[in-house]
Amino acid sequence: MEETKQQKFVRIAEPRVTRACKAVSLLGNLAGSNYEYTEEQVDAMFGAVQKELDNARAAFSQKDKPKKFTF
Template sequence: MRDKRAKFVELAEARVNRTVKDIQLIGNLSNRSAYAYTDEDIRKIFRALQKELDAAKARFGGENSSKEEGFKL
């Protein structure tokens, strides 16, 4: 059982931290001096991200919100 927990913690921390970094990179696309985009483009991006986040949350059966620097279990 401990091996399953250790593997979960290892993978969850790596995946969440990677995802947070990728979301920050998406935020960098807001630089209008480097990129051209429409309000509809932004709605599509965030609608897709929210849809996947909601689906992942549903698989766990709940919500757990936290504001931390980096993700740790």
């Protein structure tokens, strides 16, 4: 029996989400007393992560929308 696109999505997405969550969790370890950081560094770190999350979410939103024509 051939794998459906839905099944393939779930098969691939589950380990990727798990790895992404683990990576975000590891960022929290940087808050420990073994490190020194500024609020600006923390803001930049989480800003970069949030930007990538926003880009990934947007890719799903644009799936069925026609792309705007630009030069």
